[in-house]
Amino acid sequence: MNDDRHDSQQFGGCRMCLAIPGKIIEISPDNPDSALVDVVSVRRRVDLGLLQDDRPQPGDWVLIHVGFAMSKISEQDALDQMQTLRALGEEEAAMQEVQGYSVDEAGNSKPN
Amino acid sequence: MKFVDEFREPELVTRTAEEIRRLADPKRHYRLMEVCGGHTHAIYRFGLKDLLPENIELIHGPGCPVCVLPMGRIDDGLSLAEDPNVIFAAFGDMMRVPGAKGSPLEHKARGMDVRIVYSPSDALKLARANPDRHVMFFAIGFETTAPSTALTMMRAKAEGMRNFSVFCNHVTIIPAIRAILDSPDMRLDAFIGPGHVSTVIGCRPYEWIVKDERKPIVVSGFEPLDMLQSIVMLLRQLRDGEAKVENQYKRVVPWEGNRAALRAMAEVFQLRPYFEWRGLGFISQSALRVRDEYAEWDAERRFSVPGVRVTDPKAAQCGEVLKGVLKPHQCKLFGRECTPEHPIGALMVSSEGSCAAYYNYEHRKAAMVNILSQTA
Amino acid sequence: MAHGAGGKASRRLVEGLFAPLLFGASTEPLGDAAHVSVGGVPVAITTDAFVVKPLRFPGGSIGELAVNGTVNDLAVSGAKAETLVVSYVLEAGLPSEILEAEVRAMADAARKAGVQIAAGDTKVVEHGKADSMYITTTGIGSPMRGIKLDPRSVRTGDRVLLSGPIGDHGITILLARGELDLEADLRSDTRSVLPLVQALVRAAGPGLRWMRDPTRGGVATSLNELARDCGLGITLHEEAVPVRDAVRGACELLGLDPLHIANEGQFLAVVAPEYADAAINALNLAPGGEDAQIIGEVSEQPAGSVLVTTSYGGSRIIDMLVGDPLPRIC
Numbered sequence: 001m002n003d004d005r006h007d008s009q010q011f012g013g014c015r016m017c018l019a020i021p022g023k024i025i026e027i028s029p030d031n032p033d034s035a036l037v038d039v040v041s042v043r044r045r046v047d048l049g050l051l052q053d054d055r056p057q058p059g060d061w062v063l064i065h066v067g068f069a070m071s072k073i074s075e076q077d078a079l080d081q082m083q084t085l086r087a088l089g090e091e092e093a094a095m096q097e098v099q100g101y102s103v104d105e106a107g108n109s110k111p112n
Numbered sequence: 113m114k115f116v117d118e119f120r121e122p123e124l125v126t127r128t129a130e131e132i133r134r135l136a137d138p139k140r141h142y143r144l145m146e147v148c149g150g151h152t153h154a155i156y157r158f159g160l161k162d163l164l165p166e167n168i169e170l171i172h173g174p175g176c177p178v179c180v181l182p183m184g185r186i187d188d189g190l191s192l193a194e195d196p197n198v199i200f201a202a203f204g205d206m207m208r209v210p211g212a213k214g215s216p217l218e219h220k221a222r223g224m225d226v227r228i229v230y231s232p233s234d235a236l237k238l239a240r241a242n243p244d245r246h247v248m249f250f251a252i253g254f255e256t257t258a259p260s261t262a263l264t265m266m267r268a269k270a271e272g273m274r275n276f277s278v279f280c281n282h283v284t285i286i287p288a289i290r291a292i293l294d295s296p297d298m299r300l301d302a303f304i305g306p307g308h309v310s311t312v313i314g315c316r317p318y319e320w321i322v323k324d325e326r327k328p329i330v331v332s333g334f335e336p337l338d339m340l341q342s343i344v345m346l347l348r349q350l351r352d353g354e355a356k357v358e359n360q361y362k363r364v365v366p367w368e369g370n371r372a373a374l375r376a377m378a379e380v381f382q383l384r385p386y387f388e389w390r391g392l393g394f395i396s397q398s399a400l401r402v403r404d405e406y407a408e409w410d411a412e413r414r415f416s417v418p419g420v421r422v423t424d425p426k427a428a429q430c431g432e433v434l435k436g437v438l439k440p441h442q443c444k445l446f447g448r449e450c451t452p453e454h455p456i457g458a459l460m461v462s463s464e465g466s467c468a469a470y471y472n473y474e475h476r477k478a479a480m481v482n483i484l485s486q487t488a
Numbered sequence: 489m490a491h492g493a494g495g496k497a498s499r500r501l502v503e504g505l506f507a508p509l510l511f512g513a514s515t516e517p518l519g520d521a522a523h524v525s526v527g528g529v530p531v532a533i534t535t536d537a538f539v540v541k542p543l544r545f546p547g548g549s550i551g552e553l554a555v556n557g558t559v560n561d562l563a564v565s566g567a568k569a570e571t572l573v574v575s576y577v578l579e580a581g582l583p584s585e586i587l588e589a590e591v592r593a594m595a596d597a598a599r600k601a602g603v604q605i606a607a608g609d610t611k612v613v614e615h616g617k618a619d620s621m622y623i624t625t626t627g628i629g630s631p632m633r634g635i636k637l638d639p640r641s642v643r644t645g646d647r648v649l650l651s652g653p654i655g656d657h658g659i660t661i662l663l664a665r666g667e668l669d670l671e672a673d674l675r676s677d678t679r680s681v682l683p684l685v686q687a688l689v690r691a692a693g694p695g696l697r698w699m700r701d702p703t704r705g706g707v708a709t710s711l712n713e714l715a716r717d718c719g720l721g722i723t724l725h726e727e728a729v730p731v732r733d734a735v736r737g738a739c740e741l742l743g744l745d746p747l748h749i750a751n752e753g754q755f756l757a758v759v760a761p762e763y764a765d766a767a768i769n770a771l772n773l774a775p776g777g778e779d780a781q782i783i784g785e786v787s788e789q790p791a792g793s794v795l796v797t798t799s800y801g802g803s804r805i806i807d808m809l810v811g812d813p814l815p816r817i818c
Contacts, residue, residue, distance in 0.1 A: 006812050043670070066203070070256070122799040
């Protein structure tokens with residue numbers, strides 16, 4: 001029977017692009033390349049070997065892919081991005097304010 | 113979840129979707145390709161297509177390493193593991209990919225020692241725990257994953273471990289994008305750029321796309337807000353007639369990439385002169401093989417590999433779907449001989465494959481009318 | 489074999505092989521338990537085998553699963569479990585302390601659940617078979633009054649209720665295997681859901697259409713079965729489904745969907761809309777039901793399928809479990 005040949009959709013998703021943020025809890029005292037990381041209250045050991053040029057410290061957030069930390073996550077950049085996104089709607093509101101008025105012959109502004 | 117939930121905030125998602133509607137020129141039909149399988153998966157998981165106007169078409173690119181692996185390589189890997197002394201270790205995604213004689217999971221049911229690992233270092237751990245067996249790790253993935261395999265092999269060498277090897281199927285993303293752009297049937301306006309590959313290779317490798325092909329590319333994150341914001345950025349470039357590389361995923365992707373990761377890759381791997389990609393054919397300099405210095409840990413040199421070339425069934429149009437030339441439902445086998453339960457090609461097996469995603473999302477929703485108005 | 493996983497393959501085995509040969513000409517939809525008549529007395533009966541690796545895990549053990557699982561199958565079929573009989577298949581060489589621990593666990597669980605264990609049987613098989621121990625329990629119960637459960641009575645607009653957070657059991661087992669380098673504060677949710685079911689029946693009996701305990705294959709599989717059996721669609725609101733952080737985290741890390749993970753102490757119920765408030769209030773007030781939620785509703789479309797909506801209007805179809813992500817979990 002071919003029933004084992006099923007899609008992996010529900011099985012472990014696809015790990016190839018799957019990377020998620022985790023917070024460094026502690027670095028192993030006997031191995032600077034090994035850290036305990038918290039991902040939404042699940043703890044796992046993660047390899048820091050790819051971040052040896054810029055070692056993260058406990059409290060830092062890193063992006064984890066197949067058990068390795070790939071990159072540090074910049075909280076500042078995340079905040080900047082959120083700010084940009086929030087401003088999207090506000091720009092438009094400001095534009096509508098401006099477009100709602102025009103100037104009459106006497107130079108007085110009046111609502112359209 | 114921090115750095116996740118914020119980027120799913122409903123109010124902001126709605127606002128960004130509105131911005132997209134404002135920016136999308138009703139007289140234009142936009143064809144945007146998301147290269148990376150993780151983006152394909154995110155689009156379906158979050159139902160992002162529901163939020164886009166009709167004239168924005170998302171085309172799925174070939175960035176799913178499971179999908180592009182030719183069947184013959186799976187057979188090769190499995191044949192190495194037929195020796196009862198060998199443990200075949202691979203990521204979960206590989207387990208159901210059909211080989212000519214069955215998937216790894218089917219081989220397991222027939223008695224082969226097949227284990228799922230979640231990291232290349234798990235495979236190395238298995239080798240340490242089983243000194244009298246040989247662990248063969250079936251490695252797949254783009255540049256996101258290759259550095260981790262490389263570092264693991266460096267550790268194996270440093271520890272002098274003899275009972276561990278890697279069957280390397282790592283591929284590189286740039287040649288795949290080139291192959292798409294070189295394809296005569298392909299008409300694209302812009303790219304949603306790979307997010308996690310870029311944490312390793314950085315954003316520079318995409319510069320030829322904007323210079324030579326004049327197509328904008330925005331390196332994007334994977335949360336709904338990331339992808340929607342990337343589309344906003346692409347629409348702005350297209351509106352202004354620009355073509356530049358932008359980094360939307362700044363919080364994670366460094367422009368210069370990850371030097372340590374690139375060093376590890378260079379230490380252990382070199383480019384193969386050519387490699388066969390399912391659907392895209394042979395592409396030169398597109399895949400990695402293990403350097404001579406690490407031959408001891410290269411499964412292809414430790415064991416003799418049959419070198420099986422298995423062609424996909426003629427009727428299966430995996431290649432055209434991979435290139436985005438055909439939509440999944442346009443393949444003659446889609447939904448009939450080829451379904452998630454009985455996949456013919458890997459695009460139906462992998463959750464990042466466009467066929468599986470399309471099958472579970474579009475295919476069945478096509479029968480529905482006004483779902484969202486009912487659930488609003 | 490993926491047939492034991494609880495999803496499509498299992499269903500095909502039951503429907504394609506067992507049902508026509510064993511279950512006679514019955515056209516009734518397959519449920520968790522059979523309601524039959526013995527000498528004119530209505531009786532509910534069910535059986536289940538329990539296969540778990542490891543035998544003991546945070547929150548319980550195979551013995552507890554064996555009792556609660558059968559009590560729950562009866563409960564969601566609308567019956568109060570009265571008596572169980574148990575059969576053990578033991579691997580030769582199993583240390584007697586292990587067997588004793590499970591027998592005690594079963595006795596405790598039975599007492600808590602208010603059932604008797606009336607008889608038992610034991611067989612020993614060769615070393616290397618039986619993963620230490622397999623337990624089968626068969627339960628007999630008395631059907632509850634005032635309810636008529638039938639997926640064919642489900643109507644558009646009916647509400648879908650869930651008794652509590654999902655994924656605890658499956659993820660606990662996965663972590664307890666120790667093959668992953670993951671640690672979390674999670675326990676199996678194994679418990680008898682009978683008291684909650686009784687509370688629900690008291691508050692909303694006339695409006696109760698269907699119940700199921702989402703064990704293997706999870707909520708998605710159970711609801712897909714319902715959608716198929718009633719020919720209607722089910723719409724789930726993702727943000728309404730209770731999931732503990734640790735389960736979410738583990739699922740994100742492993743690429744799993746909580747909707748496909750097994751539960752051993754939860755149940756789903758479909759209730760007519762006019763009874764929905766009374767139903768959810770009754771559950772929330774009952775001990776152990778504080779986290780119960782209305783998670784969706786029955787719709788015309790997508791007929792025969794389950795749709796999951798996100799909080800910003802996106803949606804996706806979720807299938808029943810295909811394959812076996814977590815072997816030997818219950």
